Amino acid sequence: MTLNDITLAVLAGGQARRMGGDDKGLIPVAGQPMIRHVLNRVQQPGMTTMIIANRNQQQYAELGLPVHADELPGFMGPMAGMAVAMNRATTPLVLICPCDTPKLPADLAHRLLAALEAEEADAAVACDDEREHPVVILLKRELLGSIEQFLAAGDRKIDLWYGQHKVARCVFHGAADAFANINTPEQRQELEQQLLP
Numbered sequence: 001m002t003l004n005d006i007t008l009a010v011l012a013g014g015q016a017r018r019m020g021g022d023d024k025g026l027i028p029v030a031g032q033p034m035i036r037h038v039l040n041r042v043q044q045p046g047m048t049t050m051i052i053a054n055r056n057q058q059q060y061a062e063l064g065l066p067v068h069a070d071e072l073p074g075f076m077g078p079m080a081g082m083a084v085a086m087n088r089a090t091t092p093l094v095l096i097c098p099c100d101t102p103k104l105p106a107d108l109a110h111r112l113l114a115a116l117e118a119e120e121a122d123a124a125v126a127c128d129d130e131r132e133h134p135v136v137i138l139l140k141r142e143l144l145g146s147i148e149q150f151l152a153a154g155d156r157k158i159d160l161w162y163g164q165h166k167v168a169r170c171v172f173h174g175a176a177d178a179f180a181n182i183n184t185p186e187q188r189q190e191l192e193q194q195l196l197p
């Protein structure tokens with residue numbers, strides 16, 4: 001498969017409580033909404049892209065991309081957004097990224113695809129030397145039924161769901177910083193200092 005077989009779905013549907021409820025994808029960082037930084041890094045020619053957001057859909061739509069909301073009410077967490085993405089995508093693969101990781105590696109899609117194919121896995125999750133990043137994952141869209149069942153049973157825990165499938169671990173050595181996620185105003189401030197000249 002190629003990058004043309006991938007739909008990138010950026011999750012921007014959380015409540016951002018640690019950010020005082022501000023819509024994290026839209027907060028400006030170095031002159032651009034944070035989600036723009038994610039798109040700039042991860043989007044590749046040939047890939048389809050969509051945004052999953054539960055607030056400010058109009059503003060997200062101004063980025064020129066389709067915007068979809070969770071189908072399950074009540075901010076049930078990233079898996080609710082993943083289910084929508086898999087439901088709406090028409091490609092065989094879906095790449096999930098959060099809107100609050102503005103330094104993701106530019107070769108993310110390439111490497112996750114290579115890992116998925118090398119291990120003949122159902123999914124490939126990004127890892128650095130220390131930890132897994134469960135919301136940075138390439139998934140076969142055929143897992144949609146499984147994720148819907150899992151959510152319908154009232155489960156939310158991503159790790160539990162991954163346990164039911166063959167998930168390749170794609171390790172980005174020495175790249176922990178690339179997966180840094182911005183959850184608080186202090187972290188946003190720090191990031192801005194890094195990104196501005």
Ligand SMILES: Nc1nc2c(ncn2[C@@H]2O[C@H](COP(=O)(O)OP(=O)(O)OP(=O)(O)O)[C@@H](O)[C@H]2O)c(=O)[nH]1
Nearest residue numbers: 011012013014015016017018075076077081098099
């Ligand atoms: N679609 C969707 N995405 C979500 C939901 N909850 C979290 N996310 C996304 O998952 C990613 C990681 O979540 P967190 O960093 O915990 O973000 P958050 O839940 O908005 O923030 P906190 O309230 O501070 O925990 C972010 O991209 C969020 O937008 C949800 O209920 N639906």
Ligand SMILES: [Mg+2]
Nearest residue numbers: 100181182183
């Ligand atoms: Mg976060």
